[in-house]
Amino acid sequence: MTQLTDLGVKAIRDGVAAGEFSAREVAEAFNANVAAAKDLNAFIVATPEKALEAAAKVDADRAAGEPLASMAGVPIGMKDLFATKGVQTTAASHILDHFIPEYESAVSQKLWDAGAGMLGKLNMDQFAMGSSNETSFYGNVISPWRRKDGGNAPLAPGGSSGGSSTAVSARLCPAATGTDTGGSIRQPAAFTGICGIKPTYGRCSRWGIVAFASSLDQAGPMARSVEDCAIMLGAMAGFDPKDSTSLDMPVPDWAGALNADLRGKRVGIPREYRMDGMDAEIAASWDQGVAWLKDAGAEVVDISLPHTKYALPAYYIVAPAEASSNLARYDGVRYGLREMPERANLQEMYAATRAAGFGDEVKRRILIGTYVLSAGFYDAYYTQAMKVRTLIQRDFAAAFERCDVILAPTAPSAAFALGEKSDDPIAMYLNDVFAVPASLAGLPAMSVPAGLNSEGLPLGLQIIGKTFDEQGVLDAGLAIEQRAGFAARPERWW
Amino acid sequence: MSTYRIHGATGEWEVVIGLEVHAQVTSKAKLFSGASTEFGAEPNAQVSLVDAAMPGMLPVPNRECIRQAVRTGLAIEAQINKWSRFDRKNYFYADLPQGYQISQLYHPLVGEGALTIEADEKAGIPEDKTIGIERIHVEQDAGKLMHDQHPTMSYVDLNRSGVALMEIVSRPDMRSPAEAGAYVRKLRSILRYVGSCDGNMEEGSMRADVNVSVRKPGDEFGTRTETKNVNSVRFVMATIEHEARRQVEVLEDGGTIVQETRLFDPGTGTTRSMRSKEDAHDYRYFPDPDLLPLELDDAFVAECRASLPELPDAKRRRYIEALGLSDYNAAVLTAEVETARWFEALLSETAAAQGKSEAEVAKQAANWLISEFFGALNKGGHSLADSPVSHEQAAELLALIGKGTISGSIAKQVLERMLETGDSAGAIVEREGLKQESDSGAIEAAIDKVLADNADKVADYKAGKEALFGFFVGQTMKAMQGKANPQVVNELLKQKLG
Structure with a gap:
């Protein structure tokens, strides 16, 4: 028999339901993996008791013949951006030291209601700002993957959902929540050879998720198969009156409707994404993806997204602008860290608390955001960026007249080594170049593993869909998954 | 400007x-x-x-x-x-x-x-x-x-x-x-x-x-x-x-x-x-x-539009044009929504109590509210909001005046008693015997006594000192403890003084 920790969401759920194993056995197995993987630094806090508690409930329900929900018996990892009642929630920032919410985020509550249990709170880039998980106050997560060069250089798991990607890839959990503001689900999924989907903006409630950039933040699942993502997204999504930007529409049965037959579908290939100096292996992987989708019956069309080159600059205006305001609440007055120098007045307490509490990348973005919103600069930056955002949305709308989904690389490279880009913010930001346009347009987009590069590291392919068309994205993802036959896994060294 | x-x-x-x-x-x-x-x-x-x-x-x-x-x-x-x-x-x-x-x-x-x-x-x-x-x-x-x-x-x-x-x-x-x-x-x-x-x-x-x-x-x-x-x-x-x-x-x-x-x-x-x-x-x-x-x-x-009440400007115009109130009274009564509300309730009760239209009793109600009631309330440290006298009770008082049951000056006393006790005007008038006397017999007797007691002044009056007429009215009213119907007193005095 395979190890329980090799199973995904669907296999665990179905196995528990069929009585092949108990939810408790599953929780214990994953708890053991979490406990044994401290070297990866994927978890900020482990909550084995929570996982066991949820499992006990599922086992009891099953014994009593109660109906089991869609995630029953599946223990998951929870990104530390989601407020969890009674469990420390820090957004991986020092400024939220010892912050224990008295409330549960809407998305995590939905998951618990669907029978999932919590293995722990996952490490991440501080306030979800980063692409390598190096901005965490709790130290960087280390990818379970290593290059086949014998160097054993620790690699970045991607970010900001780096704890999630590492934990899922290393079999510390069958699935995890992520959040995606400008690629924070898709890029780490690509770096670690797993799947991750960012749904349409508004699908998942943002209530109880520590805000980074409100108009972009969106929760989504990260798991090792397209179907597992579909199941878990179904449990996470849904209208929430407590979030004014939440979509008031029914949640389709994505998992039930999965269909890899793409006959009659058109796949758009955006020419602007084929940039000068593109990594040859990324280009090859993209071409391979095109071939797979053709093989699945899709027609391939060239499309143009002319404003693509403005997406990254616009993103790095809009997201920091919103962040500079969203993070103003961390002031040392009501919760979290308070630095109170001798005889400090209010302003001095703010300054000392925020200086000590925020990491460098967070400070950088607060400064950028404050600058672009300042009198005299607002129109040149923020207003202009919002115009670009509208143009990018129009680009996609026009492109989707000609195709049903868009195929592109997820990231411009495979995982890089920790420290490799941490001194060069621009190089780091460029990692999001393919992910950011879909975020600015609020579109559903997912990354699926496409294979390994010559160094033995996973590469991901990105599918971008029309607004509300998660199904189209998942279907194309499934078609790639079936043809890629991605079975590689990181060799255990931790 | x-x-x-x-x-x-x-x-x-x-x-x-x-x-x-x-x-x-x-x-x-x-x-x-x-x-x-x-x-x-x-x-x-x-x-x-x-x-x-x-x-x-x-x-x-x-x-x-x-x-x-x-x-x-x-x-x-x-x-x-x-x-x-x-x-x-x-x-x-x-x-x-x-x-x-x-x-x-x-x-x-x-x-x-x-x-x-x-x-x-x-x-x-x-x-x-x-x-x-x-x-x-x-x-x-x-x-x-x-x-x-x-x-x-x-x-x-x-x-x-x-x-x-x-x-x-x-x-x-x-x-x-x-x-x-x-x-x-x-x-x-x-x-x-x-x-x-x-x-x-x-x-x-x-x-x-x-x-x-x-x-x-x-x-x-x-x-x-x-x-x-x-x-x-x-x-x-x-x-x-x-x-x-x-x-x-x-x-x-x-x-x-x-x-x-x-x-x-x-x-x-x-x-x-x-x-x-x-x-x-x-x-x-x-x-x-x-x-x-x-x-x-x-x-x-x-x-939102349909839910709006009549607003002060419109109300003021209506008070002047439809109810015939003076500009001043209309302005006073519409400045605060509570005052207007009180006035309108009083108006409706007063019209009903006297069997008249609102326009017919509007001036009486407005004058009484502004010149009598506000002052009396104020004196007792009250406002309309915590008035011990309800608009129903006030309307009853106005009806008693309107029907001639009590005089205006007695009404002031009655109002004071109402504010003190919270009792109705009718009950106070009844209990304290304040009903206006219109029986000409009783008034005539009182007049006869006043004229007899003041024979010198009667002579002066007859000699042309007509201003003394008010004196005789006052004396008669005093003798009647203020309850005599002033109109009847006037008429009888005129007859007797020839």
Whole structure:
């Protein structure tokens, strides 16, 4: 028999339901993996008791013949951006030291209601700002993957959902929540050879998720198969009156409707994404993806997204602008860290608390955001960026007249080594170049593993869909998954 | 045209005034959270997770607050913007948990409107004047700092944090403290009619930022100062008087006015600088990404319009034109919604009690209310709101006067007894035997005695001293303990004195 920790969401759920194993056995197995993987630094806090508690409930329900929900018996990892009642929630920032919410985020509550249990709170880039998980106050997560060069250089798991990607890839959990503001689900999924989907903006409630950039933040699942993502997204999504930007529409049965037959579908290939100096292996992987989708019956069309080159600059205006305001609440007055120098007045307490509490990348973005919103600069930056955002949305709308989904690389490279880009913010930001346009347009987009590069590291392919068309994205993802036959896994060294 | 001028050494100066009135919206819940808005609760007893700006909390607009602001806009005949948006005004302060106030800078809910202040010769307002209102937007109130709870620390009370405010921004159309005072009173009256704000300035439900500048008549606008959070009509007027004089002094001494924020000190009646434009916050306004634009449909606006009561101007016109009241009485009765409500209830009861139309009894009711009842209430330390006499009871009293059962002077006594005891007029009249005597026999007997006792005066009267007639009336009334019907007394006296 395979190890329980090799199973995904669907296999665990179905196995528990069929009585092949108990939810408790599953929780214990994953708890053991979490406990044994401290070297990866994927978890900020482990909550084995929570996982066991949820499992006990599922086992009891099953014994009593109660109906089991869609995630029953599946223990998951929870990104530390989601407020969890009674469990420390820090957004991986020092400024939220010892912050224990008295409330549960809407998305995590939905998951618990669907029978999932919590293995722990996952490490991440501080306030979800980063692409390598190096901005965490709790130290960087280390990818379970290593290059086949014998160097054993620790690699970045991607970010900001780096704890999630590492934990899922290393079999510390069958699935995890992520959040995606400008690629924070898709890029780490690509770096670690797993799947991750960012749904349409508004699908998942943002209530109880520590805000980074409100108009972009969106929760989504990260798991090792397209179907597992579909199941878990179904449990996470849904209208929430407590979030004014939440979509008031029914949640389709994505998992039930999965269909890899793409006959009659058109796949758009955006020419602007084929940039000068593109990594040859990324280009090859993209071409391979095109071939797979053709093989699945899709027609391939060239499309143009002319404003693509403005997406990254616009993103790095809009997201920091919103962040500079969203993070103003961390002031040392009501919760979290308070630095109170001798005889400090209010302003001095703010300054000392925020200086000590925020990491460098967070400070950088607060400064950028404050600058672009300042009198005299607002129109040149923020207003202009919002115009670009509208143009990018129009680009996609026009492109989707000609195709049903868009195929592109997820990231411009495979995982890089920790420290490799941490001194060069621009190089780091460029990692999001393919992910950011879909975020600015609020579109559903997912990354699926496409294979390994010559160094033995996973590469991901990105599918971008029309607004509300998660199904189209998942279907194309499934078609790639079936043809890629991605079975590689990181060799255990931790 | 206002003739209000500051007389400076270099000549006369005109004052230009604009007001930003912050009015707390009457609503059970806050603008973006479900927490209660009741005044006077224990500190921090009415704070939701949203109000405390806990991580991941999101605002959800409260429909009732929006509705009240739209109704207010309609009441000043303003343009209602069916598409508006919330913006964040960013600044750090301990009473502002989010680090930003959700407000509306770029696209307010209510656009251009106006209200009219009435002519008041005594106050130097020679004729009715229309004051432009630029906009009304809705925004969150901040919390409150308490500096007297601890020797070295300040405490924060967030009960008020997130409460809905309407900011009502006037045009710089006012030219004297009296006009500004009249504007605030009129605005307060309209808000209370509409029911969108209780107008309670003592509790801070309504406060004004006062923008003042001075200029030589006919010149361009001067540089203005803004005095923040002035919380009574009297203080608004005092702020303007002081600030205008101060500005004239500065200018005449060769100085310039600094555009700055000032504070009014009620103790000294003066203003002092709070911060200058250089120190002014850069609020970094931008659209709140947690909120979608606010889109109103025609049905919503129509419902708001249909729900408006008769407003003071219309009511005043109706009192004059349909009820035949004097301008003065109509103005007094419509200034406050409670007064108008009381009057109308009294009017309806009075008409019913006397079997007449409202128009027929309106003058009686209005005169009695204004010249008798207000004074009597006041004397007992009461107001209409806590009047011991209900309008039903008052109508009964008026009916007794109308039917001639009691005289006007007896009615005063009866009213006093009513206020003391809460009993009905009829019961008091009955119990204390105050019924007017119209029986000519009894009156005749009394007259005969008065004439007999004062034979000398009767002789004087007959000799042409006709002014003594009043003396005989008085004596007769006194003999009858005031209960004689004065008409009957007059007639009989005339007969007897030939």
